[in-house]
Amino acid sequence: MSERLRPRDVALLAEESPTTPMHNATIEIFEPGASGFDYQRLVDLVHDRISFVPRYRQRIQTVPGRIANPIWVDDEHFDIGFHVRRSALPRPGTLDQLRELVSRIVSRPLDRSRPLWEIYVVEGLADGQFALLTKSHHVLVDGIDTVDIGQVLLDTSPDTKELGADEWRARRGPSPFSLIAGAVKDSATDVDTVVDTVRTTTGAVLRGAAGGARTTGRVIDALTNRTPRSESPIIGPLSQQRRVVTVRTDLADHRKVREAHGGTINDAVLATVTGALRAWLMTRGESMRGIRKIRALVPVSVIDDELEATALGSPIAAHFVDLPVGEASPLVRLHQVSYSFQADKESGRGIPAARLAGMSGFAPATFHALGARVAGAERRKGYQLCVTNVPGPQAPLHAAGARMVATYPVPPLFEGRPLAIGVTSYDGAVFYGINADRDMLPDADLLGQCVREALDELVDSAAPSRNRAPRGRRKRKTPETP
Template sequence: MSERLRPRDVALLAEESPTTPMHNATVEIFEPGPSGFDYPRLVELVQDRISFVPRYRQRVQFVPGRIANPVWVDDEHFDIGFHVRRSALPRPGSLDQLRELVSRIVSRPLDRSRPLWEIYVVEGLADGQFALLTKSHHVLVDGIDTVDIGQVLLDTGAEPKELGADDWRARRAPSPFSLMAGAVKDSAADLDTVVDTVRSTTGAVLRSAASGARTTGRVIDALTNRTPRSDSPIIGPLSQQRRVVTVRTDLADYRKVREVHGGTINDVVLATVTGGLRAWLMTRGESMRGIRKIRALAPVSVIDDELEATALGSQIAAHFVDLPVGEPSPLVRLHQVSYSFQAHQETGRGIPASRLAGMSGFAPATFHALGARVAGAERRRGYQLCVTNVPGPQAPLYAAGARMVATYPVPPLFEGRPLAIGVTSYDGSVFYGINADRDMLLDADLIGQCIREALDELVDSASPSRNRAPRGRRKRKTPEPT
């Protein structure tokens, strides 16, 4: 019998809506190798590697009557051309044009009748560069049976590795009768199956009712010329459109701040995000007296026997941190953020960043997806912003001989949270991917600029010519948030 979806995956499907598509995305920019790179080359590469992620050729099949959780079945009409797509910018394409294209593509939900992923090759970038954009649904990448396809497409050397496409043939899809029989058999063998199904079905009904209530409330607010209010400027209803902002910075700057003030690279990243948000809020005329902190969720990699094991050798857990946006001093902000993770380090569960960066393939793609799953599971805990930070390899990676020169994560948005930030370090740089609701955060581009300036402020504080505060804590090995 086909594998049944877990209750958490069923809940993700139930919670998805046109305004909250449940997929992670990654934008990677490449320089072609001596033999070049084009769409047929990408198709060949995916066909060569897709056997390592067999679920990418499976779709979700619901059980008649919803008497049990759906199952994964082979897509009998699997079409590699549907999932691997081609796009182009008018030459010479700019990074701004690429971001606009990516914003439109990530705004669209995936087709549930097919395997839940897409890859685009975007040609026409300046200097002969091209980009790859991958989209994978949360239920597809669980880190247990399936990693993100972006993890298996890249090699450590420029010489392309030919692993050889398999001779996969789709198994015949189960009939409605066999689906129901399998559900009855599973229920008889394991009472937990019945409980999980009831929970999933009940949860879906309640979420639908809650969604209807929210929609009704918005209509009433509009008719009475009122708008929903929130104490946070980054909380509010989502539209169906996104705006993606990217920022590239030098890893050496973070190391310089760490060497002078102590802590970890992760601490400096979160302090940079804090300073960037503070500056952005000030450009909007927000009162810093009323906004002292922003509650953030920063998923972390841990070793914990009580959490579900993954194929990556570690689990992902939620860590909540208050970003002190009301604090004017960049050093105080850094030390406050650092103190939050010191308490986590003392639990002894953390995974050193060097271990995460040394995992095979391009693991950040998978870790960002798992971090988003944690953020979705914890969305009722009252956090306002999710920041996933994943250390990647500090040596170049290649796709069919083309060198990857930049990688930007594009985390998803959850209901009521119009802003999410993903961070990946790779080959001497730190890349920020900022996903914002296009209608609610019209000035999202300013966040990227403010993040650059916040990092400059921290680097300036670490220069010998400045009168610095006393040195902070010594360097420590901490879990880097995923």
């Protein structure tokens, strides 16, 4: 019998709705190599590497009567052309145009009748560049049996290694009778199957009741002309549309902050996010007196025998930190963020960034996916924002001979949280990816500008006073930089 979905995966499927598609996405921008690059080369690359992630050729099959959790089965009609899609911008395409296209694509849920992933090849960018947009469902990338497909597509050398595509043939899917018989057999021989089914069924009933209560509450509020009071300006209902913002910064700037004030690159990143949120909220006319902190969930890689290990070598755990957006001083914000991680640093529980980035076959997309799973599991803990920060390799990576020059994570949004931020450091740069609800936060582009300004403010504070540039005089990087 094929592998059965675990309760946490079934819960993720149950939580998905048109306003909360449960997938992670990554934007990668490439410069073609000397031999060029085209759509067929990428299809051939995926075909060669997909055997290393076999679940990417499987779909979810439910059990009649839902007497047991669904199972993974081979997709007998697997069509690589359906999953690897081709698109283009009017030449020369700009980064703004790419972001708009990405925003529309990530807003759409994946087709559950097929394997839960898509890759878009976006051609037409300026200077001959092209982009890859990958989408993978949360249940597909669990970090234990399956990693993100981006992990197997990237090479450290421009010379593509032919790993040898397998002669894959889909196994015939089970009949309804076989599904029922398999569920009965598993229930009789494996107590975990019974426990998982009861847990999943109970959870589905509770989630349905909670969903009905939320719907009833919204109807009553509408009839009485009331607006539900929110304790945070970044908490609210989601629409079905997203707005994706990308910001490229220099890793050297983050290192200057670390060298001048101590702490880690992660501290500098979170202080930058804090400063950006503060400036952005002020431009919206929010009173900083009432908004002193924003509670953030930051997934971290840890050493912990009690947590489930991943195929990448370490468990991912939730770390909660209060981002001090009400604090005016950038240095105080930095030190407060750094202090919140001090206990993990001193205990040795946290894994250093250098060790993470040096892992064999490391790809940030998988860690971002695992971080999103943690955020989803902890979504009832009351945090307002998820920030995933993943240190990537500082040497260039390639796909089918093309060099990757930028990689932006696009983290998912969970119900009631219209903003999420992902950060990846790679090849001397730090890439911020912001995913925002298009209706709830129409000014998300402004938040991207505030990220650059908040980092500039920290860098200025790290320079000797006689060498500091006057505030507002630092030359801004063009938003068209990939």
